[in-house]
Amino acid sequence: MTQIRDVTTYLETIAPRSYQESYDNAGLLTGNPQAEVQGVLVSLDAIESVVDEAIEQNCNLIVAHHPIIFRGLKSLTGRNYIERTIIKAIKNDIAIYAIHTNLDNVSNGxxxxxxxxxxxxxxxxxVPKPQILRKLTTFVPPENAEAVLNALSAAGAGNIGNYQNCSFQVSGIGTFQPNEQANPHIGEAGKLERVDEQRIEVILPNHLTNRVLQALRKVHPYEEVAYYLHNLENENQEVxxxxxxxxxxxxxxxxxxxxxxxxxxxxxxxxxxxxxxxxxxxxxxxxxxxxxxxxxxxxxxxxxxxxxxxxxxxxxxxxxxxxxxxGHYESEVYTKELIQEFLCKKFVNFAVRLAKANTNPVFYT
The missing domain is CATH 3.40.1390.30 (NIF3 (NGG1p interacting factor 3)-like)
Incomplete structure (x- = not known):
């Protein structure tokens, strides 16, 4: 069974929400993330006509480029198209997910x-974005360096442009003294130890920090893993x-x-x-x-x-x-095809349909 959160989590591996602009409101706007996906309708905008189409097509998830909720809602009385859309979606158990400036900002978006x-x-x-990269530095016994690097790479660290598994390493001496409660991988309690260590440095996107640190702790042989993180001014050429x-x-x-x-x-x-x-x-x-x-x-x-x-x-x-x-609509209308392509590569157990409704509010005569 595929849940709505499975779809949204996958989309955020392509366009992380942390890449959206500060004014934006990408993400799941209505709906239960644990609901089973019956079908997905992809649209540039999530307005009433699109919700009607989702109902007709038996799609309980709308993936839209533009967020229907952009500013805070203080009431839901149906007094404008935004409130009417949200009310209709909730009444019909239709989730609305927006993937907006985060999809604008990725190199395959x-x-x-x-x-x-x-x-x-x-x-x-x-115009690449600065301040969305970090450098992780850690210290590992030489015999464990390759395993640690492989784990960090699998978690998403060490990618620079078209290059993967990028790192810097240098050999040195590490010192530590375990106390009586420690269970050291190397050395004895109460005794100062001097050991050969490999210093490893890798670059990673900010949004992958927790995943990379989990991978580090899982594979690192030490009871207490020594590491530190630096926020970088470097531009991310892919974002x-x-x-x-x-x-x-x-x-x-x-x-x-x-x-x-x-x-x-x-x-x-x-x-x-x-x-x-x-x-x-x-x-x-x-x-x-x-x-x-x-x-x-x-x-x-x-x-x-x-x-x-x-x-x-x-x-x-x-x-x-x-x-x-x-024109705004004309420049982004093919985003529907892009999102459909992403979803069809990953999910085969439900239909991913393109909305037929033309949501362009601008007409030319």
């Missing part, structure tokens, strides 16, 4: 899907805002806009003046991305594909690049 649709190559995170990559071949700016319309199935694009140079380097950000414009310029993007630019913000392109505002 929302922005990776856009780069895939545009056929970009050599992609990387546009952050936006992405940037290269078209396989450069194309004129006007041709790129046509290509963008086709690839993203767009009816309209708001954009700055067409450039008099070819386009090859493309920066992207699903949803509202104007805050990334300086970085897109700094990193040499020819075009920045995103949404929700305000009138005066278009001037900030200042001829450095072309802004292509394709």
């Amino acid at each position: 929302v922005n990776a899907k856009i780069t895939e649709k545009l056929g970009l190559q050599q992609t990387r995170v546009l 952050g805002s936006g992405m940037i990559g290269q078209l396989a071949e450069a194309m004129p700016s006007a041709d790129f806009l046509k290509y963008l319309k086709t690839q993203m199935n767009l009816s309209v694009i708001r954009h700055t003046a067409v450039l008099d140079r070819p386009v090859q380097t493309v920066a992207v950000c699903g949803g509202a991305g104007s805050f990334l414009l300086p970085q897109a310029i700094r990193q040499g993007a020819d075009v920045f594909v995103t949404a929700d630019f305000k009138y005066h913000e278009f001037f900030d392109a200042d001829g450095h690049l072309m802004i292509a505002d394709i």
